[in-house]
Amino acid sequence: MGEKVKYRISDIAAIAGVSSGTVDRILHNRGGVSPESRKKVEDVLQQINYVCKIHSITPKNERQIRLLVIFPQHAPGEYWEQIETGIEKALSHFANTKLKIRYLYYDQFDVFSCQKVFKEALALRKDAVIIGPAFYDETVLFANQLYMKDIPYVFVDTPVNNTEPLATFALHAFQAGRTQAKLLTSIMEPNKEIALFQAKRIGDETSIQSVVCQHGFFSYLKENSLNINIVYAQYNRTDAKQNEEMLTDFFRTHPNIGGAVVFNTCAYIISDFMKRNNIKNVKLIGFDINTRNVNALKEGYISHLIAERPEYQGYMAIKAILEYLIYNKKPEVYNYTPIDIIINETVDFYTTTNFAFAL
Secondary structure (H helix, E strand, O other): OOOOOOOOHHHHHHHHOOOHHHHHHHHOOOOOOOHHHHHHHHHHHHHOOOHHHHHOOOOOOOOOEEEEEEEEOOOOOOHHHHHHHHHHHHHHOOOOOOEEEEEEEEOOOEHHHHHHHHHHHHHOOOOEEEEOOOOHHHHHHHHHHHHHOOOOEEEEEOOOOOOOOOEEEEEOHHHHHHHHHHHHHHHOOOOOEEEEEEEOOEOOOOOHHHHHHHHHHHHHHHHOOOOOOEEEEEEOOOOHHHHHHHHHHHHHHOOOEEEEEEOOOOHHHHHHHHHHOOOOOOEEEEEOOOHHHHHHHHHOOOOEEEEOOHHHHHHHHHHHHHHHHHHOOOOOOEEEEOOEEEOOOOHHHOOOOOOOOOO
16 A cells, blocks of 8 residues: 655645645635635545544634533443444544533433423533434424524434524435335235334324334335335333233234334334244334344344444534534535445444544
8 A cells, every 4th residue: 555645735725726825724714715715625635635634723712612412311332322432433533622522311202301401401501512303392492492592503313394403414214214115015925014113202202203204104105006004003112011011912913914114223122022922924124233133133033224324423413513613614404324224134244334434
């Protein structure tokens, strides 16, 4: 492998077709540069992978930046921890920036927990916020309060209508729902029913992303004139005994289920029940490659998983916020990750860290 080329400011200026002074002003965020010249230089910096060096520069008179991150509670190895991993990786590329980051967590299955954490967050000093939303009304209210205070915020995991985020990094939930419908209807036995599993929640029916996924799912069925009977079902993520009773009663009273969908990362709860009860004739599709989902995929109790690149979402959320606060660089508002379809034969070659994080 050849030695990495080192570019001087004069080299970058020559490639971009601007003066060395223009490049110097951009690198040190001094202003006084036309949008056209800035774009030329930034395009060159991106091509030669020079942006890391921009991040290592500490702007003059920089004050400490206070970041607040609000996520659902989670266990090690779960989806939201992977987003946090992406955040930490991004922070390492801004090592010379004075940062103070604080995490707040709420129960994504309890709307009152979310309300409490959002109220706490409003009272804290902060320069920007990263939000992992679950409940629509609560998130819209909180986001609009941030907007009125001129505090930028970024969504990860899912966009939220009627808000004004700096950016959103998320899966396109509507298209993901359509993808699930197409996959499921192509592999399940004919003349069978489909179960749509939703988590039992306190104070609200379902999450923002799940609602949009469901709309996408039904749009595919309607568009393709698939007259399949859909049955709604619930599971309990927090009460194992009640969950066992709910699922036992459901499968007993619905013996014609041939396919099942979970619109979040908890497909393993359904697959674990299917494994304990030797249910092998139901094709199950869910989200995320957490350890328990992957194990069920390999054992055949989950047919497909939709991966959302959570590390990338977390990484890009931090990058967008800090480049905006430090360099006044505005990102695209809506940034959708690819819809990765994972099967048993490919899962061992797929990890959330396989993707180059564009700096």
